[in-house]
Amino acid sequence: MKRKLFKLSLKQKQNYTGYIWVAPFIIGFIFFFLAPMLQSFRFSVSELNFTTDGYELKYVGLENFKYALTVDPNFNQHFTETILGILINIPAVILFSFFIASVLNQEFKGRTLARAIFFLPVILTAGVLHELEVEDLMYLITRDRGNILLSAAMVRDFFLDMRLPRAIIDYVIIAASNIPQIIEYSAIPILIFLAGLQSVPAHLYECAKIEGATGWEMFWKITFPLVSPLFLTNVIFITVYSFTAPGNSLVGYISSLTWGRGIFGVSVAMSLMYFLAISLILLVVGFILERNVFYME
Amino acid sequence: MMGLLLRRRIAGMSWSVVRGVLILGLCFLIVNPVFVKISTTFMTEKDIFDPTVQWVPRNLSLSRVVKHYLDVAGRMNYIRASFNSLVFSLVISTCQLVACTVVGYGLGRFEFRGRGLIFAAVVFTLVVPPQMITIPLFLNFRYFDFFGLLEGGGFNLIGTYWPFILTALTGTGARNGLFIFIARQHFRGMPRALEESAYIDGAGQFRTFLSIMLPGAGPILLVIFLFSFVWQWNDIFYTGTFMRGGLNLLPFSLRSLISTYHWSISDEFKTIVNNTGMVLFIMPLLVLYVFLQRYFVESIERTGIVG
Structure with a gap:
């Protein structure tokens, strides 16, 4: 063993010190991530009681899950609403942010300002603000005014005249009433797409132009394939972001159970089910996208 | 017959118009809520439900608005709370910046066994919802005994900087x-x-990192720092859990602002008060953003997030 160590080249030795650089994360991952995660599995099948100098756990089997699914009056509703909300948002945010990024990538006056404004929601998204806006009259009034403009019936008639399939129309209407949220979620995906669009080598376009390709062809044959890996990145980002986004009704409900009613086991069980549902979505979407994404290497 | 050039020109111009309208409209959607918030703070209770009042209230008096702002700021303990929030966010985001740069450097520059595994772990921490681990984490910090090394009840770290510093540094x-x-x-x-x-x-590894690698990473460091600072300032999920009964941060005082008033105040007045609180809350970030947005927007394009 000693001889083997002695024979390490300089480069190998340097590479071993890599462990020192990542050591903080390894420690943090084990103690502040992995351990709590394993604990939360244990909590989900236990009843938690505080004692004078700590807490004790009593094994109750799947009681907490049963309570969440059958006894609790609100969980099922919040759960389906949140999951459906995420599923509806993913395609809308992806298409919207890709489109906006392509527009913002063009040259026009005031581009810098427009970019700055599109990125503003990152700053304005705070949990407290959402909490207060729920009972804010002014916010509710202006939101309703916006909805009147996009009066669903009008939009539906318009699209029905165009003989589009019913499912698509319904989707557009739901997404349209979600526009403020979609814009809010799009801020970072727009930046990621923008960065991707700018990293497409310019010589490819020049070459295509000389060969006589139109803008439309260049978009589908050059831009789209080269940026396609970012669709995967962004889907993952949006899904993860929507878990914790302030205003997420399920998250708010789980927190209210934890700190309001003190039923820790149940709220951990709920988080666990939430986590499993999200992982499933990520796996399915990731799998589908991964097969259709183009990598340049 | 229209000439090809003319047709192209018209197509280009109409696209410019469409693009302009689209961008303006969307920018309006983003900026409008901020304007509505600000203008609400200038209103009286009567103005709220007055449909003819749009943005500019009917009877605007500067002295009333100033008095109102000072009153709300006083109730929020604004100077103290924003100072607390500022120091807290600065300390924590600096810790996060240092730790994440060091770990990122280790993952990016060295080839060691298990590197892929550790990188997968990094991604994994992003994918697991924090709700899952906050309760066990809360209990760990509430009865902190160095993971069983210490006998007895352990320390109570809730309400101190420690939970944040420990997780940030790792x-x-x-x-x-x-x-x-x-x-x-x-x-x-x-x-x-x-x-x-x-x-x-003859430079050692640490020296190389400090004087060769770091100076070139300026924009990246700034992006990480800004994100981390903004998220820390806005956060109430983690602070609400681990800072319970501790430092009075700005989000806390905004949340409890309305409870400093008598319970019988009208809903209209509540709205005005809450909006004033919200404007006071986002004001520091908006000012910061106005000065730094150039770096914010431009440098993320160079972060290599796309790589």
Whole structure:
């Protein structure tokens, strides 16, 4: 063993010190991530009681899950609403942010300002603000005014005249009433797409132009394939972001159970089910996208 | 017959118009809520439900608005709370910046066994919802006994800086995986020759990192720092859990602002008060953003997030 160590080249030795650089994360991952995660599995099948100098756990089997699914009056509703909300948002945010990024990538006056404004929601998204806006009259009034403009019936008639399939129309209407949220979620995906669009080598376009390709062809044959890996990145980002986004009704409900009613086991069980549902979505979407994404290497 | 050039010109111009309308409209959607918030703070209770009042209230008096703002700021304990929030966010985001850059450097520059596994762990921390681990984490920090090394009840770290510093320094704080990812992508793209020449000149690893690699990483460090600062300032999920009964941060005083008033105040008045609180809350960030948006927007394009 000693001889083997002695024979390490300089480069190998340097590479071993890599462990020192990542050591903080390894420690943090084990103690502040992995351990709590394993604990939360244990909590989900236990009843938690505080004692004078700590807490004790009593094994109750799947009681907490049963309570969440059958006894609790609100969980099922919040759960389906949140999951459906995420599923509806993913395609809308992806298409919207890709489109906006392509527009913002063009040259026009005031581009810098427009970019700055599109990125503003990152700053304005705070949990407290959402909490207060729920009972804010002014916010509710202006939101309703916006909805009147996009009066669903009008939009539906318009699209029905165009003989589009019913499912698509319904989707557009739901997404349209979600526009403020979609814009809010799009801020970072727009930046990621923008960065991707700018990293497409310019010589490819020049070459295509000389060969006589139109803008439309260049978009589908050059831009789209080269940026396609970012669709995967962004889907993952949006899904993860929507878990914790302030205003997420399920998250708010789980927190209210934890700190309001003190039923820790149940709220951990709920988080666990939430986590499993999200992982499933990520796996399915990731799998589908991964097969259709183009990598340049 | 229209000439080809003319047709092209018309197509280009109409696209410019469509694009302009679209961008303006969307920008309006983003900016409008902020304007509505600000203008609400200038209103009286009567103005709220007056449909003819749009943005500019009917009877605007500067002295009333100033008095109102001072009153709300006083009730929020604004100076004290924003100072607390500022110091807290600065300390924590600095810790996160240091830890994430170091770990990102390790992942980006060195080839050691298990590197892929550790990187997968970084991504994993991003994918697991924090709700899952906050309750066990809360209990760990409430009865902190160095993971069983200490006998007895352990220390109560809730309500102190410690839970945040410990998770920040180990790269497991809020969304720290993203920062590690950004740093790693950047350092991976730096040329090897830079480092090698430093080694040949006799610089140690740490020295090379400090004086060769860090100066070139300026924009990345700024992006990580800004994100981390903004998220820390806005956060109430982690602070609401681990800072319970501790420091009075700005989000806390905004949340409890309305409870400092008598319970019988009208809903209209509540709205005005809450909006004033919200404007006071986002004001520091807006000012920061106005000065730094150039770096914010431009440098993320160079972060190599896309790599």
